[in-house]
Amino acid sequence: MFVVTKSNLGGAQRYVFDIATALPKDAFDVVALCGTAQDSESAGPLIDMLRHAGIRTIFIPDMVRDVRTFNDIRALSSIVRTIRAERPDIVHLNSSKAGGLGALAARLSGVQRIVFTSHGLAYDEPRFFLSRFAIFLATWMTFVLSHRVICISKDTARRAARLPFCARKVRLVYNGLHAPEMLERDKARAQLLSVFPDIPADLPWIGTISELVPNKGLPYALKACEILRRSGGRFVFLIVGSGELQQSLTALIAERGLTEHVRLLGYVAQASKLLKAFDIFTLTSRKEGLPYVLLEAGFASLPVAATNIPGINDIVKDGESGALCPSDDPELFAHALSELLEDEALRMRLGSSLKKRVETDFNVEKMLSGTLAVYRD
Template sequence: MSVRRSICLYTPSTDPSGMGAHMVDLVAEYAATADVALMMRPTSGGRRLLDRAAALGARTVELPSPRDPRFARVVTDFLGTHPADVFHCHVGTGCEDWDGVRLARRAGCRVVVQTQHLPYLVSHPRKRRAYHHAIEEVDRLVAVSDGVRRTYSRIGVPPERIATVANGVAPLSYRIGRDAARAALGLDPRQPVVLTVGRLTHMKGQCHLVDAVPGLLARFPDLAVVLLGDGPLREALEKQVAGLGVGGAVRFPGHRADARQLLAAADVFALPSRHEGMPLVALEAMEARLPVVATRVIGSEEVVDDGVTGALVRSADPAALAAALGRLLADPDLRRRQGAAGRRRYVACFTRERMARDTAAVYEAALGGTGR
């Protein structure tokens, strides 16, 4: 951006997780050359992201619930005293509360941009109509992958209104090393390790990874499968592990702020999701030179180059997942080759710098077109 812009990043999400990390990455890239603000609800996850954004030099705004009578005043008062050239809303499918977008438009923000972080998989006609009504207030839509963009095109979003800007992540500034990462997780330095990171939810499909463990243990008796993260399905997954008799192999360390450092403990990274937008954890694993075994679903299939940087398997197919993981666990040379290829693919396609540059191009195109 050659002209110094004022950018306000906003999400109404109560659990922004990867979406919030994406927003803070934009803050990190823009803070030196633009006036950047971050609006978010101060939930436990939101609080961490607001603090990180403040440390990077952004103004931060703690939002009450959209149902709170103070919500509109907090948004409009801030935009009244800090006018924004670009108001950039971030949502999952677009089913979240929309008042922030409407308030930004009323406050006179020059351009409103909205990033869709998840595919549109909602089938109810009423919700589809509500979505189209909501985006009347938006100048440009952004999808985090081509697969995500196609789901919005299928429900009638005109192609000229939506662009793809693939996710990106920053390189890790320092690494703790394999032995230290394994020690932090209580793992043996020599045992084979499969690791996944993510909220323990239906969407992330960890139950299929657990179902793959008995077959893997038959080949690799000292295997450890680490499910980093927490979420509503933790208890159900623990019961599943116990029912399969694989409690000695599957670990539940919970949420870890140092999860990215702990990737160094793994031999192979697994991502058994039912769907994604574009998974940041897969990009982080590639940056860490790990081969990635993922399901062939929206988002993931654009990250993993099947047979080159890892493997893509059918969703909800534990046998196929076990076979792909087993091939990599049995072949250290293959792991090294695919991990190195993944790192090269990350550098070429999925850096934070490239993501921020492409997002800024959307801003400038919208500003040059004077909005809607």
């Protein structure tokens, strides 16, 4: 039984879908408990995807991301009732809210194998001290109540193992991908230009696919673009995605004189299919679990410039398969972009190296075998 807080399409949901659909059907009868979509009280697209793949799903409408006392009590009651009705051998929990409620419900119901996957430590996010402390306690209790904790980056695994009573529970299992379907460069560019004809086709395209939220560090990327523009760099930076910072980023682009150099493209369906349209891929996150979009960029053989933070540096090795820069040094990031723009051979070498690394170390087969080992441990 999988339990996940939100049923929109984020990293944790993709992880649940990939493992649930890859488990051998002759050995596992899979059911997924899913909460609401992002900022909604209705079911999200993950539920339809799982059902289309033949996975039984149960919608828990009271399971929402934010703390809502009465909803949380009702969600806990629903999960307990469902677990006692389904009687699963394994409960596999994903994301913070589902982890806390699900671990408690599974313990109350006598489940013999409770596995929690930590997609990052929620208390790392910038919040008021009391909020962070409460989230820290909730995270630690989830770890304690679980029999095993899967971490998807080395740093998260190291820090989780240091928590009291957790050292023997923690296992490192990287996310993995099947080689995604992608359009070749010319077709991908043509498709983007058909929707966004104002993109300069004669300039190098630096691109990212990202939610427009604080954790993604996009103001840092814009500062680097401003430095690059002032030094005479020829480029256009394409930001694919939507989110709460749409208006503030639009204003920042104008304020820094970047209206000719940056385009906010908004949500683009199946955006990863268009990755080969870019010449360079960037990811300027301040916090990550293990970003799927970086694995997809690797499969596209793109050279990557990114911030040197846990999760990202599990995938990209600086100077070998990409360029990594401190998350507080936009000048160095601008310099890394400039080097990539000017050196096609460097772009080819880094992109090829990243593709080999992703194919070898971050495939679904490795993720599944590691997860099965945890189930049987």
